[in-house]
Amino acid sequence: MTNFDSTQLLRQDLNDFPPYTMGHTPLADLGKYIKLDLNEHSYGPSPKALAALAAMPHYHRYVEQEELRKAIARYVGVDAAHIVTSNGADEIIDLVQRIFLDRGDAIIDCPPSFEMFSFFARLNGARIVSVPRREDFSVDVDAVEKAISDCRFQISDSPNLQSTICNLKLVSLASPSNPDGSMLSHADVERLLALPAILVLDEAYAEFAGESYATRVPTQPNLIVLRTFSKWAGLAGLRVGYCIAPKPIATKIWQCKPPENVNAAGNVAARASLDDLEYLMANVRRIVAERERLSVEFAKLGFLQPLPSRANFILCRVVGRTGKEVRDALAVRGILIRAFGAPRLREYIRIAIGTPEENEAVLRALKEIDG
Numbered sequence: 001m002t003n004f005d006s007t008q009l010l011r012q013d014l015n016d017f018p019p020y021t022m023g024h025t026p027l028a029d030l031g032k033y034i035k036l037d038l039n040e041h042s043y044g045p046s047p048k049a050l051a052a053l054a055a056m057p058h059y060h061r062y063v064e065q066e067e068l069r070k071a072i073a074r075y076v077g078v079d080a081a082h083i084v085t086s087n088g089a090d091e092i093i094d095l096v097q098r099i100f101l102d103r104g105d106a107i108i109d110c111p112p113s114f115e116m117f118s119f120f121a122r123l124n125g126a127r128i129v130s131v132p133r134r135e136d137f138s139v140d141v142d143a144v145e146k147a148i149s150d151c152r153f154q155i156s157d158s159p160n161l162q163s164t165i166c167n168l169k170l171v172s173l174a175s176p177s178n179p180d181g182s183m184l185s186h187a188d189v190e191r192l193l194a195l196p197a198i199l200v201l202d203e204a205y206a207e208f209a210g211e212s213y214a215t216r217v218p219t220q221p222n223l224i225v226l227r228t229f230s231k232w233a234g235l236a237g238l239r240v241g242y243c244i245a246p247k248p249i250a251t252k253i254w255q256c257k258p259p260e261n262v263n264a265a266g267n268v269a270a271r272a273s274l275d276d277l278e279y280l281m282a283n284v285r286r287i288v289a290e291r292e293r294l295s296v297e298f299a300k301l302g303f304l305q306p307l308p309s310r311a312n313f314i315l316c317r318v319v320g321r322t323g324k325e326v327r328d329a330l331a332v333r334g335i336l337i338r339a340f341g342a343p344r345l346r347e348y349i350r351i352a353i354g355t356p357e358e359n360e361a362v363l364r365a366l367k368e369i370d371g
């Protein structure tokens with residue numbers, strides 16, 4: 001079998017699969033940078049989480065997730081039967097799609113949006129109905145309603161299929177949204193919930209916005225809320241996420257998920273974080289205060305126009321240069337921020353909010369670039 005070409009067996013529809021473009025810093029270099037490119041949490045995990053990780057004697061065992069599920073349910077304020085835990089919010093995006101989407105079914109994506117919605121839709125053989133956000137990044141709910149009502153869409157990756165009819169099942173939206181930080185208005189959420197589709201509402205940044213639709217789930221059969229410990233609890237590297245879903249849907253995801261998807265360390269750290277809310281929420285408040293201060297300071301610079309944000313980052317329009325030029329100028333000064341490849345975001349940068357010291361360093365560097 002030496003001539004056997006195993007690539008012939010690959011799924012043909014993955015030939016042009018676009019990889020997720022986000023770059024990672026090598027582990028050995030992590031301490032060398034002020035790292036504000038991936039919306040992580042500069043303050044890190046809570047002391048109770050670190051102590052619980054160090055004291056855990058059972059890393060050689062598989063660990064059940066029921067206690068974590070109950071602790072999350074208490075935190076969110078719903079019955080534990082609504083909660084499904086996952087390996088980061090990324091995995092729950094995938095699991096939700098897998099239990100709903102047959103090959104050829106469609107999701108609505110509203111770009112610019114969190115790239116993992118369309119990443120997993122492609123991987124799951126689904127179609128992506130692209131309903132671009134308006135110039136100010138707000139969701140064009142009229143266009144979403146129209147796409148669902150007449151089921152004739154522009155399929156984003158094949159414009160020649162413009163009038164294909166397909167089974168549109170999921171509307172995926174983040175609120176606050178990544179990369180722009182805006183929230184869906186309450187009126188828009190109600191309009192989306194009135195549609196004959198599931199609203200997959202990604203609330204990865206809910207703690208920074210101070211509001212969530214999680215407690216609406218028990219009375220709303222077409223709402224699934226996604227959350228994570230990566231941002232507010234500083235556990236991005238431990239990968240703990242979850243969803244709040246109507247009970248029959250939660251049961252189905254629970255049945256179909258890998259049984260050990262949340263690792264023992266993530267499990268322990270997430271539970272200890274929920275026991276250290278006062279500490280973690282104080283840091284969330286610091287980040288929100290710094291976000292507001294930085295928005296004002298960024299606007300004073302000649303070349304940045306910050307957009308209002310409810311998350312732990314600020315998207316800024318860059319005047320007179322590209323986002324990549326600003327990113328590179330900061331990188332040589334030891335500061336990592338995000339620039340984008342998508343044409344619509346070429347003139348933008350996204351900067352996560354760090355500690356006050358990190359933020360001061362960012363401001364100093366930006367002033368140098370400006371000057």
Ligand code: PMP
Binds near residue numbers: 088091202230236
């Ligand atoms: N949703 C959004 C909107 C995000 O920005 C991110 C992280 N970048 C995630 C989900 C994924 O979070 P996690 O680390 O829990 O996979």
